[in-house]
Amino acid sequence: xxxxxxxxxxxxxxACAMAQENDGLVYPNTFYASASVGGTAxxxxxxxxxxxxxxxxxxxxxxxxxxxxxxxxxxxxxxASNGNDALFFAFSAEFxxxxxxxxxxxxxxxxxxxxxxxxxxxLGPMLRVNTTGTGALDYSLDISLGLxxxxxxxxxxxxxxxxxxxxxPQGFDNSHGDNYIHTLGLGVQLRxxxxxxxxxxxxxxxxxxxxxxxxxxxxxxxxxxxxxxxxNRGGLxxxxxxxxxxxxxNFSSFWALRLSLCGLSAHEHYDTVNEAAGASYRYSFFxxxxxxxxSNLILRGRxxxxxxxxxxxxxxxxxxxxxxxxxxxxxxxxLRYFISRKSDIYMDMRYVMVTPSLAGGLGPSGHSxxxxxxxxxxxxxxxxxxxxxxxxxxxxxxxx
Numbered sequence: 001x002x003x004x005x006x007x008x009x010x011x012x013x014x015a016c017a018m019a020q021e022n023d024g025l026v027y028p029n030t031f032y033a034s035a036s037v038g039g040t041a042x043x044x045x046x047x048x049x050x051x052x053x054x055x056x057x058x059x060x061x062x063x064x065x066x067x068x069x070x071x072x073x074x075x076x077x078x079x080a081s082n083g084n085d086a087l088f089f090a091f092s093a094e095f096x097x098x099x100x101x102x103x104x105x106x107x108x109x110x111x112x113x114x115x116x117x118x119x120x121x122x123l124g125p126m127l128r129v130n131t132t133g134t135g136a137l138d139y140s141l142d143i144s145l146g147l148x149x150x151x152x153x154x155x156x157x158x159x160x161x162x163x164x165x166x167x168x169p170q171g172f173d174n175s176h177g178d179n180y181i182h183t184l185g186l187g188v189q190l191r192x193x194x195x196x197x198x199x200x201x202x203x204x205x206x207x208x209x210x211x212x213x214x215x216x217x218x219x220x221x222x223x224x225x226x227x228x229x230x231x232n233r234g235g236l237x238x239x240x241x242x243x244x245x246x247x248x249x250n251f252s253s254f255w256a257l258r259l260s261l262c263g264l265s266a267h268e269h270y271d272t273v274n275e276a277a278g279a280s281y282r283y284s285f286f287x288x289x290x291x292x293x294x295s296n297l298i299l300r301g302r303x304x305x306x307x308x309x310x311x312x313x314x315x316x317x318x319x320x321x322x323x324x325x326x327x328x329x330x331x332x333x334x335l336r337y338f339i340s341r342k343s344d345i346y347m348d349m350r351y352v353m354v355t356p357s358l359a360g361g362l363g364p365s366g367h368s369x370x371x372x373x374x375x376x377x378x379x380x381x382x383x384x385x386x387x388x389x390x391x392x393x394x395x396x397x398x399x400x
Contacts (some may be wrong), residue, residue, distance in 0.1 A: 025254050025297065029193030030062040036162050036187025042078040043182070044175035051078035051085070054183040056162065060096065064251040068096040069290060072122060074164070076181060080130060081173045087129045088181060090166060092144055093312070094122035095257070095288070102208060120146035123288070123314035123327065126166060128173055138174075140355070141327035143167045143316065155194035160187050169326050171357070210385040211250040213258075215346065217379020218243040223267040223278070225363030226370040234270030237277035241265050242375045244348070248291075250389040256291040256309065263317070263352075266373055268360025278360060285352060285373075287315030287330055303394040305338040319358055326358045336381065338391050344381040350374070 039052040054077070060070025072092045080086035097119045122144035129137060146164040153159055161184075168179035221242040227233060241264045248258025263285040268278030291311040295304055310333045317328040332350035339345060352373040356362045359371040383390060 026061050026063055031060070031192045032062075032068075032189055033057075033059045034160055034162075034187055034189035036160060036185035038162075038183060038185025040076050040078050040184075041182040043178065043180040044081050044173060046176075049079040051076070053077060054185055056164070056183070056185055056187070058094075060094075063255045066098045066101040067251055067255075067257065068098070068118075070094045070096060072124075074166075074183065076183060078181065080128065081175050082130075085131045086173075087131055088126060089129070090124060090126045090142065090144070092122035092124035092142075093290075093314075094120050094144070094146075095290075096120050096148065116149055116151070118148040118150070120144070120148055120164070121288070122146070122164075123329070126168065126172075138172060140169050140172045141314065141329060142169075143314075143327055150189060153188075156191050158189040158191065160189045161185075162187065167325075169355070170324060211387060211389050212384040213246075213248055213250070213344075213381050213390075214384075215246045215248075215344075215379055215381035216244065217246075217346065217348065217377040219348075219375055219377035219379075221263075221266065221373045221375035223359070224370070224372045224374055225269055225359070225361075226365045226367070227372070227374065230364055232270050232272045234267070234277055238267050238270060240267065240280075240373075242373070242377060244377050244379060246381075248289075250387070253296040253389050253392075254293050256293065258289050258291065259286070260289065260313075261286050262375075262377070263373070266359075282320045283317060283358075284320075285315065285317040285328060285330075287313045287328070289313030289330070291334065302392040304391070307336040307338070309334045309336060317352070317354060317358060324358065326355050328355070328358075329353045341387060341391070342383050344383065346377075346379055346381055348375075348377040348379075350377070 036056045038054050040054045042049045042051065055075045056072060058070050058072040060068050062068045072094055074090040076088040077085060078088060099117060124142065125139060126142045127137065127139045144164050144166045146162060149161045150158040164183045166181040168181065170179060172179050219242055221240045223238045223240060242262050243264055244260055244262035246258050246260040248256055250256045261284060263283045265280060266283055267280055271278055289311040290313065291309040293307055293309050295307040312331050314327060314329040317326050318324060330350055330352040332348060334346055334348045336344050336346045353369050354371050354373060356368055356371050363370040
């Protein structure tokens, strides 16, 4: 799993590095960075506490006119559930949405009106370190929701007011019930380009109604506990079923974003005494995936029917017998084959890294990433509109 994630990260990272060459992956000069400082409110176990400072550092790039991808690191000082001060560190992969670009296409040079807000959604790990007492650690994946309000200072700098809410799993920091960390900060954003509105990449979708797709599929999964090193994996008895329903959009010939609901059955640890699969349970996993079409990136031609899209994603996962909020990460590759202007068939190979508390415990290695649900899904995708970012008709067929 670690090699798979590192490989996908390397592919996406290398692709982003190529963007400066104006090859169409992203529009040139659309990288940016920001830093902000503020305070925090921590809600846990039915109580609330306040602290300072909170620090946010972010770097990102616009993938399309309305959509940016960014990496953020947050450091937060706040009282933990035991009353002692603690440091919280959050690392997130985030999507930022430009509402103006999607709906209005109207801008004010200074205030970016009519709606000077960027909604932000993020996913990633959070770590808590006590600054007093035992210094015990606690970590988990979280989902963050935010809102950013920029105001232009000059051609390359904005003042930014930013709010974030980190939604944490129940049980994090020994809490009971809902768990949230709110931050509010003021900072600056540096933009590489003087004009922040030129973000149209090569073969970029130009209509909000274009380049959407829906898909449905089904396939087997496997309840893995150190799948490569565990001598008692359980064999076929640990196989479950993972149907899938997805909706997404191709923002260009290279970038796609999809939302997917998948999962049905899985198992806890293999019972070596009874030589039977662990307890069966029902689950669902709702995730967002950032996908890179490496077929179009490498071939750059017309008539490319076969597409390989590695991706990274994360989202909430839950078991129906315990109704507990958790967050899982996933990585994989979708192989997509063009049948007609409206239809594709696909195969999706995915690894979902689940928390040990949801999976039923750790594997022999004791590593949390060893608890997972690898799966293979086969299905059908229906495409809306003309799909000019998905398939370029060969020139000889265009002439005809």
